[in-house]
Amino acid sequence: MAEEKDKTKTESPFIEPGHTYGSITDKISSMILTRKTPLGWFIGFGIAFSLMMVLLFSITYLFMKGTGIWGLNIPVGWGFAIINFVWWIGIGHAGTLISAILLLFRQEWRTSINRFAEAMTLFAVAAAGIFPLIHMGRPWLFYWLMPYPNTMNLWPQFRSPLVWDVFAVSTYALVSLLFWYTGLVPDFGSLRDRAKNKFAQKAYGILSMGWRGSAIHWHRYETAYLLLAGLATPLVISVHTIVSFDFAMAIIPGWHATIFPPYFVAGAVYAGFAMVLTLIIPLRKVYGLQDFITIRHLRNMAKVMLATGLIVAYGYMMEAFTAWYSGSEYEQFMILNRMRGPYAPVFWALIICNVVVPQFLWFERFQSKVGALFAIAIVVNIGMWLERFIIVVTSLHRDFLPSSWGMYAGTFWDWSIYFGSIGLFFTLMFIFLRIMPAISIFEMRTLVKGSKKKIEN
Amino acid sequence: MPQLFHPSTNTFAKVSIFGAIFLIAAVLWVFLSIERSSYVTQAGVVREQPIPFSHRHHVSQLGIDCRYCHTTVEESNFAGIPPTKTCMACHSQIHATAEMLEPVRESWRTGKSLEWIRVHDLPDFVYFNHSIHVKKGVGCETCHGPVGKMALTWREKSLNMEWCLECHRAPEKFVRPRQFVFSMDWHPEIDQKILGEKIVKEYDINRLTNCSICHR
Numbered sequence: 001m002a003e004e005k006d007k008t009k010t011e012s013p014f015i016e017p018g019h020t021y022g023s024i025t026d027k028i029s030s031m032i033l034t035r036k037t038p039l040g041w042f043i044g045f046g047i048a049f050s051l052m053m054v055l056l057f058s059i060t061y062l063f064m065k066g067t068g069i070w071g072l073n074i075p076v077g078w079g080f081a082i083i084n085f086v087w088w089i090g091i092g093h094a095g096t097l098i099s100a101i102l103l104l105f106r107q108e109w110r111t112s113i114n115r116f117a118e119a120m121t122l123f124a125v126a127a128a129g130i131f132p133l134i135h136m137g138r139p140w141l142f143y144w145l146m147p148y149p150n151t152m153n154l155w156p157q158f159r160s161p162l163v164w165d166v167f168a169v170s171t172y173a174l175v176s177l178l179f180w181y182t183g184l185v186p187d188f189g190s191l192r193d194r195a196k197n198k199f200a201q202k203a204y205g206i207l208s209m210g211w212r213g214s215a216i217h218w219h220r221y222e223t224a225y226l227l228l229a230g231l232a233t234p235l236v237i238s239v240h241t242i243v244s245f246d247f248a249m250a251i252i253p254g255w256h257a258t259i260f261p262p263y264f265v266a267g268a269v270y271a272g273f274a275m276v277l278t279l280i281i282p283l284r285k286v287y288g289l290q291d292f293i294t295i296r297h298l299r300n301m302a303k304v305m306l307a308t309g310l311i312v313a314y315g316y317m318m319e320a321f322t323a324w325y326s327g328s329e330y331e332q333f334m335i336l337n338r339m340r341g342p343y344a345p346v347f348w349a350l351i352i353c354n355v356v357v358p359q360f361l362w363f364e365r366f367q368s369k370v371g372a373l374f375a376i377a378i379v380v381n382i383g384m385w386l387e388r389f390i391i392v393v394t395s396l397h398r399d400f401l402p403s404s405w406g407m408y409a410g411t412f413w414d415w416s417i418y419f420g421s422i423g424l425f426f427t428l429m430f431i432f433l434r435i436m437p438a439i440s441i442f443e444m445r446t447l448v449k450g451s452k453k454k455i456e457n
Numbered sequence: 458m459p460q461l462f463h464p465s466t467n468t469f470a471k472v473s474i475f476g477a478i479f480l481i482a483a484v485l486w487v488f489l490s491i492e493r494s495s496y497v498t499q500a501g502v503v504r505e506q507p508i509p510f511s512h513r514h515h516v517s518q519l520g521i522d523c524r525y526c527h528t529t530v531e532e533s534n535f536a537g538i539p540p541t542k543t544c545m546a547c548h549s550q551i552h553a554t555a556e557m558l559e560p561v562r563e564s565w566r567t568g569k570s571l572e573w574i575r576v577h578d579l580p581d582f583v584y585f586n587h588s589i590h591v592k593k594g595v596g597c598e599t600c601h602g603p604v605g606k607m608a609l610t611w612r613e614k615s616l617n618m619e620w621c622l623e624c625h626r627a628p629e630k631f632v633r634p635r636q637f638v639f640s641m642d643w644h645p646e647i648d649q650k651i652l653g654e655k656i657v658k659e660y661d662i663n664r665l666t667n668c669s670i671c672h673r
Contacts, residue, residue, distance in 0.1 A: 148485075151492055153619035192461070205461045210470065 014109050015447045016291035024444045028437050029194050031287055037434065040286040045430040051423020058416040059134060067137065069413045076396045076408035081135040082246075083388040084418050087271065088128030088425075089169065089243055090264075090384060093236055094272020095121025096176060099183070100232035103225075109300055111447060112292045115440045116283070117276050118180040123428040124275070125173045127421045132165070134417070161245035168242040172235050179228045185211050186221065187437045240268040247391065253334040254395035257322060263315030270308035270354075271384040273301050277377035279429065281370055283438070292439055299367045305380065306361040312387075313355045330400060338394045342407060347390050353383025498615035504574050508560050509609060516641065517605040523597060523639050530597075534586040538573055541565050576610050577601075584673050593662050594632040595624075598641055605641035621671065628662050629653030635660075 019027075062069060072079045095117035102110040133142050145166045147155050156163045188208035195201045211217060244264035247255040277298065284293045323335040338347050357379045360366040366373070398405045410418075432438070495501045515521050524530060526539035541564040552558055564571050579585055590600075597604065602613025614620050624631050632653055637643045645652050656662070 149489065151615070151617040151619050153622045201461055210467065 055420025
């Protein structure tokens with residue numbers, strides 16, 4: 001025992017020893033089928049649901065009054081809606097990275113968190129998708145974004161990055177959904193077989209699409225899953241690259257930079273891992289999943305966060321450097337205005353959140369302390385939101401012409417919609433936890449062999 | 458465990474996959490059709506007017522020229538709707554006591570204009586001009602249809618942007634010699650393709666598809 005403890009300290013396994021095929025299936029399916037729903041679930045769901053109602057109320061009011069209820073005005077015509085959109089889309093990226101790229105690289109540790117992270121991706125994209133739509137003057141005409149033979153004989157402006165966005169995000173949502181669902185099919189089969197009441201049996205039966213677990217089924221499943229992973233992989237890079245084009249294609253100082261795509265992608269993964277940690281730390285506590293989601297998982301995620309955080313920090317540095325090196329008066333003014341202008345406190349808060357605080361992750365002490373990790377993850381979430389705020393607002397509020405300068409601040413409705421979207425995200429997350437296996441049952445079973453070996457030697 | 462589903466669900470599942478594709482295609486088609494239907498565009502819908510004024514009567518049977526009533530069609534963007542005075546020029550004699558024409562006489566006595574219900578009405582963000590079309594040889598009939606056959610006026614075309622563009626992209630398919638602009642039932646004596654190209658050259662007609670031609 002003592003020896004084993006020692007080993008877990010150096011390299012704790014991906015699944016705590018002692019689990020068998022049966023015990024894994026029991027444990028995960030009991031979260032949905034037999035165990036009483038924990039009190040934490042009800043409290044969390046209640047709060048999230050109330051926030052979602054705030055969102056619905058605010059959007060209704062927005063549709064009645066128009067975007068004038070927001071803080072938007074000239075010169076800052078892109079406010080919270082775009083900030084929140086980029087923030088949410090970024091959060092989604094960790095899910096795809098974990099499920100697709102880590103799958104292709106055969107990183108076994110993804111197994112216990114991939115299902116959950118993919119769900120997070122979907123719900124984050126859903127929350128993100130709201131913002132461009134409600135940002136329109138006439139949201140009921142949203143379908144004009146699509147190329148179809150309309151009565152105006154018009155196609156969307158294919159040279160506009162905002163149109164690329166539509167395709168990038170909708171492809172992303174679709175592929176993520178398919179990937180997530182395909183992964184769920186075998187588990188729906190297990191749940192169908194274990195469910196006690198008729199309704200659950202039928203529901204999981206339909207969702208499992210006649211899964212019987214035959215060799216042919218598994219063969220097709222493996223092929224499909226691998227193909228989807230291949231499809232999803234480029235999306236991790238492309239989606240946020242295109243989101244960054246929304247800015248980089250414009251000639252506004254501070255936006256028109258070639259560093260934007262890589263720097264946005266790294267930022268997305270950074271924010272995404274922060275969100276996974278934010279969600280998974282309470283989850284494993286409430287459901288007692290410490291033996292499936294071990295400290296080693298948390299540490300791995302912390303390392304990814306540290307690495308992407310450093311890339312983001314490099315991005316900030318390069319923004320300042322190119323502004324100086326370009327010799328462009330406007331670029332230089334923009335950077336100085338960020339650091340010393342009216343939004344300077346926000347900028348420095350962002351630097352503290354995104355660059356300074358994550359440096360604690362260099363130390364193993366912080367990597368494996370759950371409370372510290374949780375706190376750092378929250379700080380990074382906030383930091384990434386501030387980053388988008390700085391990018392959107394500081395570039396716009398003081399552009400080329402001093403006579404057109406102005407200030408921007410969110411109104412009550414800006415904030416209520418932002419917090420409401422968080423409510424939407426968590427509501428979906430809680431429903432998912434209640435009715436679907438948050439951890440992939442059959443993939444966890446493939447880890448059992450490994451953990452047994454560890455006990456043996 | 459007992460069978461959850463009847464074996465026929467297998468077939469049902471397979472059919473539903475293909476069915477979904479057709480369903481999506483059908484829904485799309487329905488929406489596109491609705492968008493162009495007369496329910497949305499109001500094309501072909503006869504409007505009730507305060508007085509049942511008949512173009513068939515006054516244009517085809519009496520042979521009155523459009524410009525007698527729509528006086529500004531040649532020099533202005535607005536074609537013009539005849540004032541009560543124009544009607545009274547004849548109707549102070551013809552049908553001078555007819556019940557049907559009472560609103561006209563009342564308008565004449567009180568000086569209050571007749572309130573016709575508009576049949577064509579472009580959105581305010583579109584700029585349209587009659588005079589250029591008349592000068593470049595686009596017949597009233599091309600856009601307004603067989604007005605001479607209308608007992609009550611209806612809108613012949615959808616007035617959608619795609620309709621304007623259909624002509625602006627290829628005016629040679631629609632133009633006619635100037636002297637026939639006001640005629641109803643005109644047909645080209647030679648092939649429209651040859652005639653159209655000749656007219657386009659002669660009248661120097663351009664293809665105006667720039668957005669700011671119509672949205673200024």
